[in-house]
Amino acid sequence: MHELLQDEKGKKLFLLGNEAIVRGALEAGLKVAAAYPGTPSSEIGNNLYQIAKDKNSGIYFEFSVNEKIAMEVAASASAAGLRSLTCLKHVGLNVASDVLMTLSYLGTKGGMVIINADDPSMHSSQNEQDNRMFAKFAGIPLLEPTNPQEAKEMIIKAFALSEQLELPVMLRTTTRISHARGVVELGALPEDRSFKKGKFIKDPKRWVPVPAVARERHKVLLTRMDEAEKLADTSNLNIISGNGKKAIIASGVAACYVEDAIFDLKLSDAVSFLRLGFSFPFPKNLIADFLKDKDDVLVVEELEPFIEDALKNVLFDNNLNIMVYGKATSHLPRTFEFNPLQVKTAIIKFTGVSSDANPDELPDLSSIPVLPMRPPTLCKGCPHTETYMRFKEALKELGLEDSAIYPTDIGCYTLGLLPPIQMADYLLCMGSSVGSSAGFSVSTEQKIVAFIGDSTFFHSGVPSLVNAVFNNHNFCLVVLDNSTTAMTGHQPNPGMSIVPDDYDKTQVPIENVIQGIGIKNLFKINPYKKEESVEIIKEALQKPGVTVVISESPCILYYKKVGGKK
Amino acid sequence: MSRLKILFTGVGGQGTLLASRILGEAAIEAGIEAISSEVHGMAQRGGVVETSLLLGGQKSPLISDGESDIMVSFEPLETIRSLNKCSKKSIIITNTTPIMPFTVTLGMSQYPDIQNWIKFMQDNFKKVYAVDADSMAKECGSPKSVNILLLGILSGVGLLPLSMDVIKNAIKNRIKPNLYEANIKAFEKGIEVSKC
The missing domain is CATH 3.40.50.970 (Thiamin diphosphate (ThDP)-binding fold, Pyr/PP domains)
Incomplete structure (x- = not known):
């Protein structure tokens, strides 16, 4: 169970x-x-x-x-x-x-x-x-x-x-x-x-x-x-604690940082804290009531000043003239997630209490040099690496490697951005490789080779591919078919040909979809067959119009997981 | 109990998440409040995986700079990278077996001299346990038990408000039966190392 x-x-x-x-x-x-x-x-x-x-x-x-x-x-x-x-x-x-x-x-x-x-x-x-x-x-x-x-x-x-x-x-x-x-x-x-x-x-x-x-x-x-x-x-999802004259309002994980800061700085009597769990529609009466006898307020929320801006309307409507601290006053930024110390620092600034930190306890780390970065990478033995390498070689032989544009898409293969592959030039969102290839194909003389995964292809690549055929665009789309949605943890998608024993969905082969759209120049490779793949890719790259190369080879992690059953 | 902040760091695939999870489950068993934050998704693909575990009633799932009581690192480069999360009062437990990032293997940057940095840590932090956990885990019969071995050192240090039995039971609940023996051996080895 x-x-x-x-x-x-x-x-x-x-x-x-x-x-x-x-x-x-x-x-x-x-x-x-x-x-x-x-x-x-x-x-x-x-x-x-x-x-x-x-x-x-x-x-x-x-x-x-x-x-x-x-x-x-x-x-x-x-x-x-x-x-x-x-x-x-x-x-x-x-x-x-x-x-x-x-x-x-x-x-x-x-x-x-x-x-x-x-x-x-x-x-x-x-x-x-x-x-x-x-x-x-x-x-x-x-x-x-x-x-x-x-x-x-x-x-x-x-x-x-x-x-x-x-x-x-x-x-x-x-x-x-x-x-x-x-x-x-x-x-x-x-x-x-x-x-x-x-x-x-x-x-x-x-x-x-x-x-x-x-x-x-x-x-x-x-x-x-x-x-x-x-x-x-x-709502009992909006919780008030303390009854100090200085007010703090927070939501989400930022509210946890506020609670810990109040504990560490021993502020529980000095501040009033409203934790907003039901934050829209904005509880205007609750807020007006909470703030009517306060001196000022600090809003602690990650990203946009969603509560902060709504709160200012409430103050205006209720003729409350108190200062609002938060993003507009640069107590906290609009970018990135917060961390506990950042929130504590904002609360120290807001309340004027002294910090509980002891700077003497921090060692001098200035001698640490710039360390080697460890960005995420494609797994050892990943078929995507093989596909990229075959394309690199074919493009090199055709003298196109540097001038070609590589629109990419969302999945593990976006990591093709990094060396030694470096074949990811433009990305917006799920499925954008196909639509942006269309735009590049009418606006440049450059060769266009786009990469999309199997799950992303079904997600939003298909309508764009129909568009490409319809409007006579000119690019090569590589479908990296690893038989799963790998990046997010191997969820199924319609194209999957390798499936677990208890799988009961219906397969929609990518090949059939592409043929159904009317694409004549459809090629398939197994990227581990090096010479054969390079020859096929070279042929595909020299065809005019919309060309598709399906590179078929399962995600190695997924293949291990399902026991290699086909 | 007093509040305890433990930082786990390592490379995707080393089992950092499992180590913090086992400890969190042991905390539940002991009736101690626990919160942790994990890394999932793209970053797990060979990137840095940093996990925190906070025991004793803290609400925040993250640890800020200078605030770790204990750092348990599965990879020495990552130990150095996360030193800013520690203070002079911190205890550092680190594996000494490097995992080369591709930025080093491609010659784009240089891997630091680990022995020098262990010396630096010994000079600047409360206590440093630097061990070749990969070799020790192999000797115990399961190369994958690096995480449990380091957990053994952490348990042996004596700051955790958890009994050995509770931790061993939590390990048992999360490790496949056929790997349990090797893992308990690794755990005991870790405790032994902590006493050296």
Whole structure:
């Protein structure tokens, strides 16, 4: 049995934030979940995928082909009355945003939670957008846990809140919540865990947002969000401690740093601390009430001044004239995740207390030279390295190695950026290798050789490839088919030809898709067959129009894991 | 109990995450509050993996510069890289077996002279345990048990508020039965080293 399915109420486990979230969803009676993996959210999908294989789990889970589809799956399950969720990384919500922006108009029936994992400091991401903005943009309630235990409790409340308001609710974590491991006390699982199907009740004036319907639904949304604000004002997820004249407001993991700083600096009597767990709609009355007798306030939140700016509106509306410290005053930055000392330093500056640190205890480290960097690399024996080397050789022989442009994509193979490969020149987002190749092909005389992985190809490469054929573009696309979604932990994708024993999905061969689009110049290589591959690549590179080379060889880690069964 | 901040550092694939997890699970068993932060995703592919474990009621899952009570490092270059997380009061436990980053193998930079830096650590920090954990783990019958061996040293130092039995039990729960014996041998070896 999966560890997260054990039915021992009160038992304590040392769980990742992402595991705690899964447990909370199970305790809340989750029925349908769908996701596309992405760090730091991936372990949520991985665990749900394993759990759903257990027929007694009572849940359906799928790895959808991209985040937009996953959110659509979860949304319609909710419309059919079932509790559902989707989980994604921050940039995954960009892909699903087309769904989200109208889903808030349609609303939900069964509770629906969107678990959104932001990545301040970009540990595994191309940007550090603050997706609390998306909760505000779409108009949905937002909960921000501070640790794994709270994440578990909050998702249970999020399902209830969603059903009460008939709106999807965003549970927003960051890397330091999703990948924190903490003590989590298990609650009870539902007694009846059988999967009973829901029923969709037709109501075109609700579910089909043609303009006349959408106009009404927008008004409904705003009314619901007014109700949500009242709930936020009185929510027990917003916790006040202390009664000093100096106020601190924080959310997410930053609230943990504040708590530790208050402890270390012995400030519990000097400050009042509001930990905002239900942070949007912004609890205006709570904030006005909290600040009415305070001297000034420090806002501690990672990334954008989301709370800080909203708070200033509240002060203005309530004729409260107190100073707000935070990002605007450079007490804390807008870039990167915080660390405990950084927050403590801001609190020392804000309160004027003396530091508890003893600089004499720090050794002089100035003699340490610049150390060799240790960036992540492709694994020893990775087939991607082989493919890159074959292409390098072929391009060299054709005299194109230096002038060619290498648009790349998102996956392990993005590491082709580093020496000795250095064949990654341009990247935006999932699937962008294909679309950007089209742009380069009309704007330059350079040879274009783009790289995309199998999972990313299905995620968002396919429409761009249709576009390339349709508009007569001219580039070579290399599909690095390693038979898995390797970077995020070997999740399945439609193209997989090597699968575990209990695998029951249907294969959609990449080759068939490419042929179906009408691409005549389709080549296949096994990158370990060196001479043969180079010859095929050279031929492919000399063809005009859209050319595709599928480089087929499984991820070595995945191949070991599934025991090499084909 | 007083609060304890332990930093684990190493290279992706060395088992740093498992070491901190085992200790966290032992803490639960002993009724002690624990929080930890892990590294997953792209960084794990041969990059630096830094994990923290904070015992005794701290809320923050991260350790700031100068604040580690103990650093357990699986790779000597990474030990040097993380010295800024330590103070003069810190105890340092470090493996001395290098793992060359590709920036060194490609000739882009030079690997530091480890013996010099161990001397530096001995001069500047409270106590340094520098051992060839890779060779010792091999002698114990499982080359992969470097993490458990270092855990043994950490346990032997005597700062953990956890009994040996509780830690051994936590190891048992996370190690495959066929590897348990070699790992316990590595753990005992670590304890022995800590007494030297």
